[in-house]
Amino acid sequence: MSLIRHYNSEDKVLVAVDSVIFGFDREGLKILLIKRDFEPQKGAWSLMGGFLKKNETLDQAANRVLHELTGLDSIYMEQVSSYSELGRDPVERTISVAFFALINIAQHDFKLNKAHHAQWFSLSQAPTPIFDHQQMIAEALERLKRKALTNPIGFELLPEKFTMRQLQDLYESILNEKLDKRNFINKxxxxxxxxxxxxxxxxxxxxxxxxxxxxxxxYNQKIDEGFNFKL
Amino acid sequence: MSLIRHYNSEDKVLVAVDSVIFGFDREGLKILLIKRDFEPQKGAWSLMGGFLKKNETLDQAANRVLHELTGLDSIYMEQVSSYSELGRDPVERTISVAFFALINIAQHDFKLNKAHHAQWFSLSQAPTPIFDHQQMIAEALERLKRKALTNPIGFELLPEKFTMRQLQDLYESILNEKLDKRNFINKxxxxxxxxxxxxxxxxxxxxxxxxxxxxxxxYNQKIDEGFNFKL
DNA sequence: TCAAAAGTGTTCACCGTACACCCATGG
DNA sequence: CCATGGGTGTACGGTGAACACTTTTGA
Known part of the structure; x- marks a missing residue:
């Protein structure tokens, strides 16, 4: 008899990943939502998501799902939080781990997968998405705000070459407040x-x-020397 | 035929919760580890954890598990992050959601459940725990540091009545640095x-x-008036 | 020539930090 | 009476915020 205790009697559940995909263009900060073409809530908007497979990590699942929608790899992604309310997905008990992703809308080497009917929405004009996706978006945005002030992740949303004005517009739209031009540039x-x-x-x-x-x-060199990004 | 797409073909996995339980006494900040009495890694130290059941949320699971060990309810807990490396639990594929909990060691209305052989360890003297629990502890500690500077959660670790010195000792041991007595009290x-x-x-x-x-x-009144706790 | 965005420095108030001495008391 | 921890205030420098005018050039 083995001394190893197995977990046979424990419950297994479906685990999903959902991604809050941020983009930035002249109109400001945007999120990418997809249109459901199946019930329940057919026609409603939702975050891009998928189920975790047995042989992959959550990060891999989130990257796989993002790739399926955009064709992109090596995208900045960060885990936000897990959601597990009992009725959150009415079809079946599912817990979901939310991620946020930062992509550069301007780069032309990606095409949205038509099958998902994806669309970019300004934060203020986005429709209310299904389930608890609104909460995921809100928490992802909070995380983005905090992180953008202490790490140079904002550049993930910009083209390789950008103007100071674009950079300032980006921070203004992430922080949702006007910034002083001279102070911003000085900083x-x-x-x-x-x-x-x-x-x-x-x-x-x-x-x-x-x-x-x-x-x-x-930047990496300065980090090694103890530098702290702080805006 | 129903239009509702079911998730029958998707993989289900075991989901665990693991809690980084912080306490504070005269010797400083401590974590509570339990000693495994079964294989694998029998005799090794680990975080207190358990499996998520079909009919409970992650928070409920974390609270249930904490209650089993300490008998306590209504404890401050916060979700930290999810961990999903493929080999993290050698027995079976399991993802784990880590929480941190703050408990007041001094209060005498709790008794550690003997069955778990739990023991308090100073952070610097704690043994290396199993699996990825060391990483969970590190991330929980980072979260605690950040949160304690912007929210009055430190008081969760102290008795109801405490001296300024105790409060300062607490912050010094959370932040892992000496603070100036006068400046601290002024703040x-x-x-x-x-x-x-x-x-x-x-x-x-x-x-x-x-x-x-x-x-x-x-405090709540000041919060309503727009006050921000900031240390 | 003028409209529209780009670019550029200084001043001031406040906050964070450094710092040292007296007090109260039990033994 | 003295050793031990408790309690208290100020001065300085640096950082963050407010603020306005000149430059360039295409139309």
Missing amino acids: INALEILIRLEEKDKTTSKKGAFLYKFDEEK | INALEILIRLEEKDKTTSKKGAFLYKFDEEK
Whole structure:
């Protein structure tokens, strides 16, 4: 007789992952929702999600599901929280682990999988999604706010080259407040983690605005030296 | 034929909850570990945990498990994160949701359930626990640090009446750094959320130190007025 | 030439931090 | 009377916030 206690008598449950996918464009911060084409709540909007398989981790499941919708890999993702209210999914007992993902809408190497009828929504104009997805979005947003102030994750939402104005717009839309232009630029410059390119972007002004790149190498080096990103 | 899509083909997995139980006494911040009396890793130390049942939420499971060990209810608990590495539990595929709990060691209305061979350990002297429990502890501690600076959760670890010195010792041991006595007291007093009692505690000095209570009512009122706890 | 966005520094108030001495009391 | 922990206030520097004008250039 084995001394190893097996877990045969314990309950097994369905585990889902749901992703709050953030994007950013000229209109501000957005989330990607998909339209359900099956009951219950056919036609309603929901986060992109899927079920955890036996042989994968939660992160792998979240990445798989994100890949299915966008074709993208190596996307910044972070676990937010787990949700387990008894009736949260009316079909069957399911617990769900929410993630948030940051993707750069502008890059053209991704196409939304048509089958999911995905659509970008401004936070303020998004329809109320199914189940407890609204709560997931709210908590993901809180996490994003906090994290964006202490880590350079905002750049995940921007194109490789961006203007100071774009960066400021991004932070304003994440934090949901207006920031002072000079103070913002002073702070950013004090961090010394951007490279100012020679190029200018002339799409929004006659004068043209300098383009910047995030200097990841320099950032990592400063981190090693004890530097703390703080906005 | 029903239009409702069922989830029959999806994998179900075992879901566990594991609790990082923090306590505080004269020696500092401690965690409660239990000694396994079955294989694998019989004799090793582990967090208190249990399996999620079909008809309960994760919070309920965490509370049930905590109650089994301590007899306590209504304990401050917070979800930390979920862990799902494939080999994390060698017996069977199990994902685990970690919680942290704050309990007041000094209160005498709880008795540790003998069956679990539980023992308090100072953080620096705790044995390395099984599986990924070390990582859970590290992340729970990070969360506790952050949360204790922005919420009055520290009081959960103290007796109802406590001295300023005790409060300072608590924060020093959560933050793992020495704090200046005058600055600490000034900060705490500026918050105006403590009541100074007439009573003194004479166990640590001849002069005696005033006892304080957390004024929860006043705190809630200040919160309603937009106050932010910040240490 | 003018409209529209880009770019640029300084001042001030407040907060966080450093710091040292007297008090009360039991033994 | 003295050793031990308790209790108290101020000064300084640095950081965060407020604030306005000049530059560029395409239309």
